[in-house]
Amino acid sequence: MKRLSVFSAAWVAAVILAGAPRAVLTQSGITEAPTGFDNLTNGFVDQLSFDEAKAVFAEQETIEDGLGPVYNAQSCGECHQNPITGSGSQIVEQRAGSSKAGVFTDHAGGSLIHSRSTYAELQERILPGNNVNTFRTSLSTLGDGFVEALADDTLRAIAAEQPIVSNGMIHGLAIDVPVGETEGLTRVGRFGWKAQHASLISFSADAYLNEMGITSPLQPTENTANGFVVSYPSTYDPVPDPEDEGEDVVLFATFMRATKAPPREGVIAATPQAQLGGLLFNQVGCAVCHRPSIVTAPPGTVLTSEFTVPAALGNKEIHPFGDFLLHDIGTGDGIVQNGGQATRNMVRTAPLWGLRTRNRLMHDGLSFSLLDAINRHDGEAKKVSHNVKKLNKADTEALLVFLSSL
Numbered sequence: 001m002k003r004l005s006v007f008s009a010a011w012v013a014a015v016i017l018a019g020a021p022r023a024v025l026t027q028s029g030i031t032e033a034p035t036g037f038d039n040l041t042n043g044f045v046d047q048l049s050f051d052e053a054k055a056v057f058a059e060q061e062t063i064e065d066g067l068g069p070v071y072n073a074q075s076c077g078e079c080h081q082n083p084i085t086g087s088g089s090q091i092v093e094q095r096a097g098s099s100k101a102g103v104f105t106d107h108a109g110g111s112l113i114h115s116r117s118t119y120a121e122l123q124e125r126i127l128p129g130n131n132v133n134t135f136r137t138s139l140s141t142l143g144d145g146f147v148e149a150l151a152d153d154t155l156r157a158i159a160a161e162q163p164i165v166s167n168g169m170i171h172g173l174a175i176d177v178p179v180g181e182t183e184g185l186t187r188v189g190r191f192g193w194k195a196q197h198a199s200l201i202s203f204s205a206d207a208y209l210n211e212m213g214i215t216s217p218l219q220p221t222e223n224t225a226n227g228f229v230v231s232y233p234s235t236y237d238p239v240p241d242p243e244d245e246g247e248d249v250v251l252f253a254t255f256m257r258a259t260k261a262p263p264r265e266g267v268i269a270a271t272p273q274a275q276l277g278g279l280l281f282n283q284v285g286c287a288v289c290h291r292p293s294i295v296t297a298p299p300g301t302v303l304t305s306e307f308t309v310p311a312a313l314g315n316k317e318i319h320p321f322g323d324f325l326l327h328d329i330g331t332g333d334g335i336v337q338n339g340g341q342a343t344r345n346m347v348r349t350a351p352l353w354g355l356r357t358r359n360r361l362m363h364d365g366l367s368f369s370l371l372d373a374i375n376r377h378d379g380e381a382k383k384v385s386h387n388v389k390k391l392n393k394a395d396t397e398a399l400l401v402f403l404s405s406l
Contacts (some may be wrong), residue, residue, distance in 0.1 A: 068237075
């Protein structure tokens, strides 16, 4: 086939070498972020503290702890557990609402439709009149400490260069979202399918409430059940709010900050076929959004009132194969969270690190093969998807081998 010259030689090298064991990079002071599915700390905290935080992350909550009354899981680990605690899983959550004249409105009680309840009469379901309905897969949290440590300007720069790199085809959107633990502060969103969170404390408090139904100082108000307000004290909610004083939220964030990034499959990645696939990944345009390498902010950078980038997370090169920006690739879930109505049909680029541990792909988990996921890319990614379809059989196989090494 004719090779598509889209990126610089540096980008090509980044694709080939991503995940290779390099102790020190060419830029002074920047080192590779540690990787591994080994349940070992990345150095943010010591191993004992990591293990203690991991245990809280995986701990099963009960009604006596404040579980519910509407919820999706009994622990963080229930949804983040493949192949190790903190990874993603096959578990999905459901979102719904209505769209009229291009304006999205939340379902009664919020767009999240909880799959479980501690009382049958409070079980949520999609009510009539809601024409937007989608699933969202549980994302991996491994390496998220490095993602949190990315400077806002780094993400904005990636968004700014995309129209230049891709001749205007693709332009990621960086949105500013509130940081719950620092009043008045916003950062560029990077966590969740809608990039709706920018800090792991905010993310943890949100998940504790919305996935387990446990309130905390940052999220002190219980969810409703399809709009029905569940108040304390009652049969439905016997534990006074906030049900967690904030300690668990901090431990959840500590665990995620201390996890290693997902590793490449070294044997496959080193094969000539996978290396060719890496070149093709770059040349067809996948790497515009699925960016092979990003460097975190320097140690000492103040991110929030409670978090300054430590040496373990600062000046680290990571290989997320993502840009953490919002894009419209024709598969948007129709839901609006942070970011306003313009983001209704956008989703955050799925980081491809750890891709080989997933058998349900895309935001809704409804693609069951790599080619199906690629073929679903439209909108901003239409030309890239078309480029993949033009590959010959051998090159297509090489691309798939490369993706299977991630």
